[in-house]
Amino acid sequence: MSDLTITALRFGFLLLLWVLIFSIVSAMRRDLMVGRKAASGAPTQREVRKNPGLAEAAPQPVKQQAHQLVVIEGPLKGTTLPLAASPILLGRAQEATLVLEDDYASGRHARLFPQGSRWFIEDLGSTNGTYLADQQLTRALPVEPGVPVRIGKTVIELRP
Amino acid sequence: MSQLSTMPKPRRNVELALLLLALAVGIGANMLVGIDRENAFDSDFWFQSGLLAVAALVFHGVLRLRAKYADPVILPLVVALNGIGLAMIHRLDAPGDDTGNNQLRWTLIAMAVAIGVIWFLKDHRILRRFTFISLAASALLLILPLVPGITAGEILGARVWIRLGPMTFQPGEVAKITLAIFFAGYLSSNRDLILLAGRKVGPLQFPRFKDMGPMITAWLVSIGVLIFQRDLGSSILFFGLFIVMIYVATSRISWVVIGLALIAGGGFVAAQVFSHVQLRIDGWLNAFTPEVYDRFPGGSRQIIQGLFGMANGGLMGTGLGQGRPDLVPFANSDMIIASLGEELGLIGLFAVVLMYLLLFTRGFRAALGTRDAFGKLLACGLSFAVALQCFVVIGGVTRLIPLTGLTTPFLAAGGSSLLANWIIVGLLLMISHTARGPVDTTPLPPGKGSEAPGIDTPTEAVKHL
Numbered sequence: 067m068s069d070l071t072i073t074a075l076r077f078g079f080l081l082l083l084w085v086l087i088f089s090i091v092s093a094m095r096r097d098l099m100v101g102r103k104a105a106s107g108a109p110t111q112r113e114v115r116k117n118p119g120l121a122e123a124a125p126q127p128v129k130q131q132a133h134q135l136v137v138i139e140g141p142l143k144g145t146t147l148p149l150a151a152s153p154i155l156l157g158r159a160q161e162a163t164l165v166l167e168d169d170y171a172s173g174r175h176a177r178l179f180p181q182g183s184r185w186f187i188e189d190l191g192s193t194n195g196t197y198l199a200d201q202q203l204t205r206a207l208p209v210e211p212g213v214p215v216r217i218g219k220t221v222i223e224l225r226p
Numbered sequence: 227m228s229q230l231s232t233m234p235k236p237r238r239n240v241e242l243a244l245l246l247l248a249l250a251v252g253i254g255a256n257m258l259v260g261i262d263r264e265n266a267f268d269s270d271f272w273f274q275s276g277l278l279a280v281a282a283l284v285f286h287g288v289l290r291l292r293a294k295y296a297d298p299v300i301l302p303l304v305v306a307l308n309g310i311g312l313a314m315i316h317r318l319d320a321p322g323d324d325t326g327n328n329q330l331r332w333t334l335i336a337m338a339v340a341i342g343v344i345w346f347l348k349d350h351r352i353l354r355r356f357t358f359i360s361l362a363a364s365a366l367l368l369i370l371p372l373v374p375g376i377t378a379g380e381i382l383g384a385r386v387w388i389r390l391g392p393m394t395f396q397p398g399e400v401a402k403i404t405l406a407i408f409f410a411g412y413l414s415s416n417r418d419l420i421l422l423a424g425r426k427v428g429p430l431q432f433p434r435f436k437d438m439g440p441m442i443t444a445w446l447v448s449i450g451v452l453i454f455q456r457d458l459g460s461s462i463l464f465f466g467l468f469i470v471m472i473y474v475a476t477s478r479i480s481w482v483v484i485g486l487a488l489i490a491g492g493g494f495v496a497a498q499v500f501s502h503v504q505l506r507i508d509g510w511l512n513a514f515t516p517e518v519y520d521r522f523p524g525g526s527r528q529i530i531q532g533l534f535g536m537a538n539g540g541l542m543g544t545g546l547g548q549g550r551p552d553l554v555p556f557a558n559s560d561m562i563i564a565s566l567g568e569e570l571g572l573i574g575l576f577a578v579v580l581m582y583l584l585l586f587t588r589g590f591r592a593a594l595g596t597r598d599a600f601g602k603l604l605a606c607g608l609s610f611a612v613a614l615q616c617f618v619v620i621g622g623v624t625r626l627i628p629l630t631g632l633t634t635p636f637l638a639a640g641g642s643s644l645l646a647n648w649i650i651v652g653l654l655l656m657i658s659h660t661a662r663g664p665v666d667t668t669p670l671p672p673g674k675g676s677e678a679p680g681i682d683t684p685t686e687a688v689k690h691l
Contacts, residue, residue: 072261076545079254080570083577086247086306090299090584093240172418191599193418 131183132211132224140220141167149224153179156217157190170194170218176203184208185224187215194218234664238290241298245286248302249279252309258546259317274316274330278309281337288341289655292348297592297658303585304636304651308333308644310578311637314565317547318558325558325639332641339645340652350656354600357411360404361440365447367397367404371455384457384631396642398460399633402611403649405444406467410603412440413475417599421476444468449492456502459618459632465489466614471607475599510628528555532564532623536575543571558639560631563623579620582635586613589654595661605657608650 135147135154147154147164154163157175166175172192179186188206189196196203197216209215211224253275260271282305289296312333316326347353353360371377371385378387378394387394413420419437435442445468449461469485496503505524512518513526520527531554539549551557551565558565567575589609593602612635619638622629633643 072545072548075258075261076548077542079251079258079546080542080573080577082247082251082254083570083574086244086251086302087577087580087584089244089247090303093237093244093299094584094588191414 130180130185132185132209132226134225135164135178136223136225137164138214138221138223140218142220149178149180149185151180153177155190156222157192164222166217166220168218168220171220175217176215178209179206184210192217234295234662236290236294237298238286238294241289241301242286244299244302245282245305248306249282249309251306252278252313255310255313255546256316259313261547274312274326277330277334278305278312281334285337285341288344292344293655293659295659295663296655297588297662300585300588300651300655300658303581303588304648307578307581307585307636310566311562311634311639313546314551314562314569314637315558315639318552318565320552328641329639329644332644335641336645336648340648343649343652344656347656350601350604350653350660351598353407353604354411354414357408357415358440360408360411361444364401364404364408364444367401368447368455370397385455386457386460393641396640398455398457399642399646400649402460402463402467403608403646403653405464406471406604406607406611408444409468409471410600410607413471414599414603417475420472421478453500456500457631458496458503458506458628459630462489462618462630463611463614463632465492467607467611470610470614471603474606475603506628506630510625513625528561529623529625529629531555532561532567533625535564536567536624539568539571541572543567543569543574545569559633560619560629560638561623562634562638563620566637567623578637579616582613582616585609588658592654592658592661596657597660601657601660605654608653612647612650 130149130151133149135149137143137145142164145164155174155177156162156164156166156171157173158166158168158171159173162174172190172194174190175192176196177188177190179188185208186206187196187198187203187209189203198207198209199213200216209224211226214221214223256271256275282301285301285305289301312326312329315329319326370388376388377385378389379385381387381394386396386398388397389395416437419434445465449465453461465485465488469481473479473481473485493503497507498504502524505521509518509521509524509526509529513529518526519530535549535551535554538544543549546569549565549568551561551568554561554564563575563578566578570578586609589605589612593605593609596602596605615632615635618627618630618632619634621627622632633640635643635647
């Protein structure tokens with residue numbers, strides 16, 4: 067084989083290596099949410115500006131069953147918290163939405179999040195566990211209004 | 227909430243496309259290394275390329291069946307690295323030498339084992355049950371090379387091999403996986419205790435000895451055995467794994483400070499006490515001194531020849547099959563990075579390093595995405611082990627740090643390392659499958675009862691769905 071062919075193949079191989087790398091990086095782009103379409107599937111700011119129809123197309127928030135969180139037992143008894151569309155972190159940590167002054171609660175104890183029309187509670191690996199109607203949580207479960215949720219010595223309930 | 231979540235996409239077709247590209251790289255490399263010999267396209271070439279392609283496609287098929295949501299770029303990256311390694315080893319084979327075919331055999335075995343891991347271990351959280359069994363297994367694996375009868379004796383100054391029939395095996399390579407499983411399992415259940423209980427001395431908080439006992443034992447066992455086995459590289463690897471996992475679990479910078487201080491102290495003591503460590507450091511600092519260069523054992527000839535080789539390669543490289551990497555001792559194992567640097571040049575070597583970097587980021591992405599503390603720690607630990615190994619080897623070859631006997635993952639000739647790294651890939655793929663897959667928030671079906679607690683303990687999920 068001629069020297070020229072071999073040289074061409076040599077550079078071709080280096081090129082192929084970098085083609086592989088750039089293909090992999092572009093395959094990862096969507097995962098890193100820097101592409102045209104964000105991983106969430108929601109239209110980006112720029113898309114909304116260019117195409118105002120997209121903003122209206124976003125689905126209306128579903129009507130929630132529960133609108134209020136009430137502490138019915140424990141040191142914070144009587145506290146209420148309005149429920150919006152964002153998840154709520156329960157625990158002793160300062161970053162928590164509802165900071166529990168309860169020695170039996172973990173820093174980041176449990177998380178309440180809305181899905182569809184319902185609220186779900188999920189234990190975040192707490193030391194003493196989260197109990198939904200006296201049943202220890204092992205996975206995210208829906209919380210119906212009026213069902214007590216126990217975290218350490220605190221009991222909370224959702225109200226419509 | 228509902229407007230944010232879309233159905234997760236498996237993206238297996240993306241993987242297939244990238245995999246074909248990766249196979250083109252591997253097979254292209256294999257073609258180029260023999261292109262100006264008369265036997266360029268002999269039956270050997272077709273046989274090897276065909277086997278690699280079939281194995282990679284079978285692996286892809288298994289992912290389609292068993293781990294649909296696994297990360298689509300991990301497999302192509304690893305296949306490309308493994309293919310380049312195979313081609314380079316094949317190219318360095320002296321006539322009649324069988325290292326290349328041996329490496330291909332081990333690649334197939336390793337891929338089969340990784341497929342087995344994905345097929346039979348349906349959920350990585352099952353491994354959490356084996357926390358303490360893993361500790362025992364690590365200790366056993368590390369002690370095996372010292373046991374008379376199965377030990378392969380001292381090879382190249384280290385006692386890390388055992389004899390398995392006609393082959394030799396390095397159990398320490400597998401021990402890094404079992405140790406990572408132990409650290410992940412132990413730290414994920416005892417993190418709160420280590421964080422909260424304990425005495426505060428100045429800015430540093432020391433955990434109670436009771437909570438740290440098993441960790442310290444694990445560390446002592448690995449370091450102790452490695453002093454007896456005289457394997458400096460693995461001891462750095464285990465120590466780094468230990469510090470990183472404890473740092474990731476507790477997010478206390480004090481652990482890193484303590485760890486670096488221990489490394490500095492340990493390194494100083496080791497340099498004073500052990501002659502082989504002393505020789506390594508001397509061969510690194512005074513590599514160009516003629517007496518050091520010619521010394522045997524422990525001379526710097528290997529490093530310097532590697533550096534000359536890479537200098538000869540320059541920016542573009544001499545081209546696969548065109549250089550003389552065979553002048554370097556252990557060109558196909560310890561020094562394979564220097565061989566690749568010579569023949570692919572800086573451009574090609576950067577591509578290889580970047581592939582490792584991408585692999586590492588995908589491992590951490592899986593750790594971020596998965597919801598259980600055990601999976602997070604395991605993915606971090608395993609991908610960090612691969613990254614640290616790359617740093618120690620490539621740093622050693624390029625004379626940034628003293629050269630130690632670790633293998634370059636997926637590239638270097640050596641079955642045990644290949645096997646262990648493919649198992650790591652299998653585990654990372656499974657963790658990324660749970661990380662990227664849909665989250666089950668449907669209520670428990672009635673009558674099924676609650677699952678065993680402790681297996682599925684979600685922690686602070688970074689992912690807010």
